[in-house]
Amino acid sequence: MNKYILYPGCSMESSARAYMESMNAILEPLDIHFEEIDDWNCCGATEYLGINLIPAYSLIARNLALAAKQKNGTRTVVAPCSACYLNLAKADHYMQERPSLGAKVNEALAAGGLQYTPGTLDVRHLIDILVNDIGLDAIRNAVVRPLKGLKVVPYMGCMLPRPDYKNRWSDHEHPTELDDLLRALGADVIDYPLTTECCGGHMTQIGPETAFELIMRLVADADDRGAHLMATVCPMCQMNIDAYQNEMNHFFGTDYHMPILFFTQLMGLAFGREPDELGIGTELVSSRNALANIGVEVPVTQEPSAPRKKDEGLPMPRRWTKQEGKKEAVK
Amino acid sequence: MSEIKQERVGVYVCHCGSNIAGVVDVVDVANWAAEKLKHQGVVIAREYKFMCSSLGQELIEKDIKELGLTRVVVAACSPHLHEKTFRTAAKNAGLNPYLVELASIREQVSWVHTDKAVATEKSKAVVSGAVSRVIENVPLEELKVPINPNTLVVGGGIAGIQAALEIANAGFHVYLVEREPSIGGHMAQFDKTFPTLDCSACILTPRMVEAGTHPNITLLTWSEVEKVTGFVGNFNVTIRKKARCVKEELCTGCGICEEKCPKKVIDDVFEAGLGYRKAVYTPFAQAVPKYPVIDKANCTYFLKGTCKACEKFCPTGAIDFNQQDELVNVEVGNIILATGYDLFDARRVSNYGYGRLPNVFTSLEFERLSNAAGPTNGNIVLRDGKTTPKSVGIIHCVGSRDKNFNNYCSVICCMQGLKFAHLVHERTGATVYNFYIDMRTAYKAYDEFYQRVLEEGTLFVRGKVAEVTDAGRNEREKGKLIIQVEDTLAGKQRRIPVDMVILSSGLQPRADAKEVGKLFGISCSTDGWFTEKHPKLDPVATMTEGIYIAGCAQGPKDIPSSVAQGAAASARVLDKILQKEVALEPVRASVDQEMCSGCRICNGLCPFNAISFLEDRMVTEINPALCQGCGTCVAACPAGAISGTGFSNEQILAQIDGLLLRNIEPVEA
């Protein structure tokens, strides 16, 4: 049995529920056991670090301290969310690189009766343990419904392969872990040069125009390459490309329809699970047509009953009218 | 202190103008030494403005003669500067030069401290240490070793060829060893050389032929050095001559075998992977020697047991499939290493797409592409072999000046980039971009070449390229390679679509530089280049006597510098040869066999194999000719049976006591 400590992260409980469900569905066939960190807290995403340094690192380190206390037989903490993975790894790394930071953070932790020695834990991402611990052979053996004929674009996102403090990934720019895994599931994997480009991160919230541009680049290139759908490893990427695709289309006057699923959802399908066990159908850009290519029928879920009528509502506030200027700048 | 014998010591404190006297009270130091070190045997202590001047030296010589000094201490600068000066002075006065000690009160005191009282006190301690030590010094004689007049040159690139020719022309024999089937090195692969745009082959080939036919040069190609024993003047070198499977005495170099060979192989070495060769081949038309080799790993006969086409067609019966590797033993006095460099593997910079995007080329690939004798007959085309690019981007500093890869400047890439820009412009008329961090065009006529390329209309963008991608965002970009970069002078990110990208890859040490260094007993810098004896004043010698380095093995450099170093190394070798014998510092370890218990603790400690164990007498012996004098075995011997001249236990212990004298017997300040 492969035992790990799990740090799920906030989005796994809400916006990325499908990720959680599908992840749980593949644990058993691969003989993986996760033990959740008791009373874990938010990692602070990319927001906390920009406010105040020591509290931000203390917030992250509380999770590490709890995990270290809890470790029984394993020192590996698995984070399925790229942002959580990066934050946990970053705190562990910088507390070591800058001993004065480590000391201050521990001073804060002590106020809550906790302590963490950096380097105690191995922080790893879900796909890392699947590819490197469980192995592609084991995954291949568990496949009962190969995804043959499904053209998938592997989308790794940015925070997973970078900055890569512990040299875990095959490459910072064009890593192959996700490609290899999807290939093991039998999918037709498309070489996607933008695999580690950014989805816009929190810019969908604070500077949507910037984010729309980034989403556009990803979706347009995937579409150009004839992809049926995109596969991702990160809740934030999924959220931005899925939930904001319609907005993005509206902003640019385009009409893309590029579904994006978590890689675990595709694993679940390949392992013979049914779509509704894997949270398929909770995506806003439906994967129904895409999955029809491999003969998977996604039951029709209730579509939002208030679909936008394009002419309704108020016009988009155009804070920056440099749409043209923007094109100028990137020449 | 330890013995009754009373030496007569003279102490000389130098002012060095105001360099020392400005911070140290030199008069006080001299007076103190005369008074407080009298019990040690100090009979005279003087201070003088410049001890190293001829007057200063005469002062010492006079005292030696008139006062009968048996030991001399000069408190002045670092021994690395003037030890030799004062030793010579002593010698002139009839005193053994090794009975002189320098106390460094300039580099170690006056230049690094400011408080006069503290500096004066430290000077006294340093002088006291030197006095205690010099009493334990013993007279030594320089070691003389005869020099074998033959020389080994390893590496047949331009640096090695130059070195070999210089020595051979002076009338001494050279063994020139080259790993590949032909000499010529990287220079043979180039099309043009910057900044003069000389045809590389035209200027190199005559030198290769000269080296190949010189009566004083024994050419050993397709060969590698396997073992080196001995020391300066007397090296014994074992060379593996790999089986060519071609009898050199019969082969005429007609090339029929190569023509008839049915097996095509991608040529990763000479053609940089961009062209093909046969399984029996000479790397290029002007190869020296002209004899081909059979590449056993790819030859059909060696793989499957049949074929032998070459043998059937050879008009002189020169093919010999049964030929075996041969071990050749040569005796040489000096060795020059000119083993060259490897090109940085551009695939490591994955954001530049080499190996993933077909029309990204490395510099060496481009050299072959633009070479009239290359796979495309000098036509600059895309990977499809026919399309001429309309726009070309040349990226500088690929793998260089980058902590993720090599943290040094590869020196040649800027000029190489300019050369490529010129060639592309001249042959295709394409728009050319150069992307650089800093243009480094130092040296004669280099910057003029930069200006010429500017004049030709090449576009320069200052910025390290962020990425090369084929993910176009609009019609202008689709189907092209897009170079994304911050134009740092315009302060804007730009995306520049081009047809072809050339990566000006850096130079890096040979993959096996560390092992080769070990083989010859020299060290590598942290980057992996061979370490020179002194970076400025002795750039071609190494810390190991008799081993010299030249060309890119010592660090990245261009052709003129490589040639200059090859010549410089040979001058150093000729100097040694003409002296007929070499004097070695008499810092050596020796075993007092009476005291040796035969425990063999020291046996494994010597990296120079100077220590051997005499089984019959159960004692250890040290070969003074092999010993380099590091003293590790001296420190290790539990019986105290090993002593090291120049740095004996007695000397060092006395110096410790001397340095601490003021702590033991406090002297009122």
Place this chain on the structure above:
Amino acid sequence: MTENFEPTIIGFTCNWCSYRAADLAGTARMKYAPNVRLIRMMCSGRLDPTFVLRALSGGADGVMITGCHPGECHYIEQNYKALRRYLLLKRVLKGMGIEPERVKLVWASAAEGAKFASETTLFVEEIRKLGPLNWGKPTERLDDLQEEISKTEEVPA
């Protein structure tokens, strides 16, 4: 500790690297603490641990050993031997009741004058904190020393 205590330190330097680094520090007029008195040897591998004990028993408060960086030894690998002896020596010192931090090994190449200067100053401060060495007097802090030595042993080989 002692307010005006000026430690005396003996430095053993390698002829090829750190002695030249000291020369370079001088040529560049870098300033550092005047408490260290240097002894030149051909290699850090020449260091007989007896020398250190002689220095400490003779009145030195600390000993600094400097050699070429690992992999850059003029004699190929003798600095590794110095490293081994250094680690062993620290154990011996501990056994003798002397703070092992009184002996320090520093790598400094011939080009690292600045490093030589800063390491020297740093070491003097460290020794100043430890106070004068009372050679021969047993220390009462053996347990503390145990912990300290386990830290110092993690020197990369």
Place this chain on the structure above:
Amino acid sequence: MPQMTNERVLSRLREEDLSLLHEVSMKTAGVSHLEMCIQCGTCGGSCPSAMDMEHTPRMLFAMLRAGMREEVLRSNTPWICVSCYHCVVRCPQEVHIADVMYTLKSMAIKAKLYKDSTAPHFSQTFVDMVETYGRSFEFGLASRHYLRHFPLRLPGMAPMGFGMITKGRMAITPKKIKHMDQLKAILKCASQLELTS
């Protein structure tokens, strides 16, 4: 540079601004290597959102060196950074660029110099939420943020939010961790500490 001639900017420089680079470097987690920047532009070239930045990261670092405190802290650049770390892995001098951006954000907030961006408020809302519940809570965050800054956009975003809720992807009520008191104690203590050495 916004409406100020170079000369005027430079003549305003104060002694303490000259150590601005050092100050930023010190306040950044890890060893920032900021002083090692060679102005090669790898960061500005790599940045996916450079088109919306007033200054490329490289320019910002040059301004830090010049001690232009106010101009740097007013720049929108740190707020446009998407933390994709492309520049970080490509930087030939190993400058922790993304972390320097975090430092600049917090310095700008403290100096109240940031532009009229909504980003600081978004971050603060997020932080408040985490400090109340220990977990982040997307619905509350999104609705509060949009209500305050893009009230006119709410109707446009509604279908998305509605979809997220009906698909069960957005909890309407927040989750709270068990030991909120412990977390609060840690954060309270942490907020009084600063990274100085």
